[in-house]
Amino acid sequence: MDTSQGSRASRMVVIGGDAAGMSAASQARRLKGPDELEIVAFERGHFTSYSACGIPYWVGGQVTDVDELVARTPEAHRERGIDVRTRTEVVEIDVPGQRVRARDLGSGAESWTPYDHLVIATGARPVRPDLPGIDASGVHGVQTLDDGQALLDTLERAPGRQAVVVGAGYIGVEMAEALINRGYEVTVVNRGAEPMSTLDPDMGRLVHEAMAGMGITMVNDAEVTALRADAGGRVAAVLTRDAEYPADVVVLGIGVRPETSLAAAAGLPLGEHGGLLTDLAMRVRGQENIWAGGDCVEVLDLVAGRERHIALGTHANKHGQIIGTNVGGDYATFPGVVGTAVSKVCDLEIARTGLREKDARRVGLRFVTVTIESTSRAGYYPDSAPMTVKMLAEHRTGRLLGVQIVGREGAGKRVDIAAVALTAGMTVDRMTTLDLGYAPPFSPVWDPVLAAARKASKAVRNPTS
Template identity: 80%
Template sequence: MTTERLVIVGGDAAGMSAASQARRTKGRDELEIVAFERGHYSSYSACGIPYWVAGDVEGPDRLIARSPAEHRSRDIDLRMRTEVTELDLAGGRVRSLDLESGAESWTGFDKLVIATGARPVRPALPGIDAPGVHGVQTLDDGRALLDTLSRATGRRAVVIGAGYIGVEMAEALLRHGFEVTVVDRSEQPMSTLDPDMGRLVHEAMTRMGITTVTGAAVTGVLTGDDGRVRAVATQDAEYPADVVVLGIGVEPETALARAAGLPLGDHGGLLTDLSMRVRGRDAVWAGGDCVEVLDLVSGRERHIALGTHANKHGQVIGSNAAGGYATFPGVVGTAVSKVCDLEIARTGLREKDARAAGLRYVTATVESTSRAGYFPGAAPMTVKMLAEFRTGRLLGVQIVGREGAAKRVDVAAVALTASMTVEAMTALDLGYAPPFSPVWDPVLVAARKAVAAVRRAGA
């Protein structure tokens, strides 16, 4: 019996899910698995870092799903603090660098998995690398930020970027007692929402005591005589800062793939087929934050960095690399977040996404509550729905509200996956009791209003 070798580049969600699934499928005598991870941790939740910084969860150990020792006990040769520096696809080998000893070596493979993840966007601005400026992508980043917060003599913080990470970190800094300013170049915070829904987030953040500056591009990070950050500058103003957190987002980490000549999409991510096999390569798979995936609503490729997708990719890759067959059909773009007690959710297309895809649409926005209006604790929420002109096919949903708002987006995510119309949605048999929902759930109220908008547009 010939033993094949599966080499995996990247030891977090996608990579180690692939390794674990492949090992469940084939034993060591049939498949040797070697994985490389340049960091100090494996299989951890990067999404949990803002909540560790905020104090909601202990870390970093609580954020680790499976340690290197646990992987090794399952016959996976996981090599930590080892960075892959070159992919030799023609020769069937990878070059790696031991970051502790400096030693280089080559490792051959029969099958290869690329799970290199994403890197934080770090614009080439003056002062961006000054002490006191932090990205938040790895557990090491979280530890470094907490150390800075504990030693900071001033209590002013600036977050650059008002996306998911930006608003989550704004809350974390607020809870550490900092005066927080969020600076973003977009019209409203949370550009993953339409501006009218982002405005609701903006207003809520202002009420929380977070200064939110929109329509302002950062031009540089200013430093003091000691070289540490002292302010963030835009074209029109300076915002004093004792600590700066970058929340601008991430982009696919595909430098190795690019150098190896592998196909990349418009967003810089690797392109794969439904089996997560890299297009044009029989023995190379890729998954996680380094790939682009099919948007089931628009029919276009997009880059979405989420642990949920990465783990699913890994399961598919592991099955296929071990000789089985599995597919990842695509996504509808579902995401939820929070800032203090405000919940934010979206799935499907925004208005500008629909326009970019050449879709004609109508919108419906409703204000409702999380519970029956007479029941204690009923909290307001706003639901916005997009439906296709004439057909009434659901295109997207956005929700902003208090407790009980965010997870309602899952109903819409299922409806999008099933290509339901808004009219069909109005008949959904959702759970009802006064402590959980009004008689008409807010999503169904929005669907009813969207039906009326479709009919008016058709008339």
């Protein structure tokens, strides 16, 4: 194939058809027409531009049709002048030759496609430990819509109603709720002392207690050693050193890792967490025409000043917009994150932003911590719900370092107040003067986050009290 440009349009090749990849393609197309920029996108699955975050709610029945999770189909992208090739997997990146080798997963045929701009948006893969029985039928990781459909198929034909979730991070607790909603008896096996390792253990304990109250069996400090299959090769139990838990289906909620095997094989730079390293424009470091975004990259933590791997659709869409803007001839940058996340299990809302205690210690910060109990509305207003807020502030300076919230309705999204304060570099004392909206149906006079800031401000001034 002739790869010389001549008078032809330049070509943008995208590896990965979800949030980052297709946001990049769509934004580039807004800025440049097909006569200026040809766009080819490879996606190994059946779907493009979908909400992976919505999979637990599809599995749990709150979302009834998979199409509700798809923002834009491959056909819709093609109508906009983007050549989307589904069920096609890129298996090699030739950086010196500026081309990629792709395999049609139906026919097995392979071909090379040259690029002028390459966008790597390969996402993340569920952690799948190398354990005896891990490949038994009925054991599922959940990362793509195809994964979600495979799990639903298993749930439909499972011989019993016992489910085991391995891991108790965001994916684990959300899938536990989904399985409860499906009428399964759910056991969560967790290697940590408490669920939700993204929280400090004292806040994770609140999640543990709430999950137990919902009928979910929590098994902490337990290392899975094997999975046992029946004579037909279907999973039958999850084994730890001390016990065996019957299972008709197993969901792996251990977390995800950046899917960077292609990038690594091509010699592109990876960080300590295995994600691609980029500059502020989302260009892969050391490369002029290779870009990367989404769950396969590491991002700058603005609070800790270090690179982190955070797999969230919000970041992926922003990365894609920035890449597409730059490829399209304009200019944009991504400054970093403060590590905000929110989740729920049944009616319990869980949120965090910034640093945990161990994160602060790891980067050498001295800090104070405070915890307050409050309510979502004025205490006298009907349906006021309890919440617990934990706040970290830097010793002496009072700079806000992190916030964790666990509570019922109205708790989770309050973390956004802290996320804005972190991004602005505010002190807890300055936070106490924020002019937040107040009325009894929405908040106590002192919003719970500001009540925590008020207590933290006092602790900063008198850290021994």
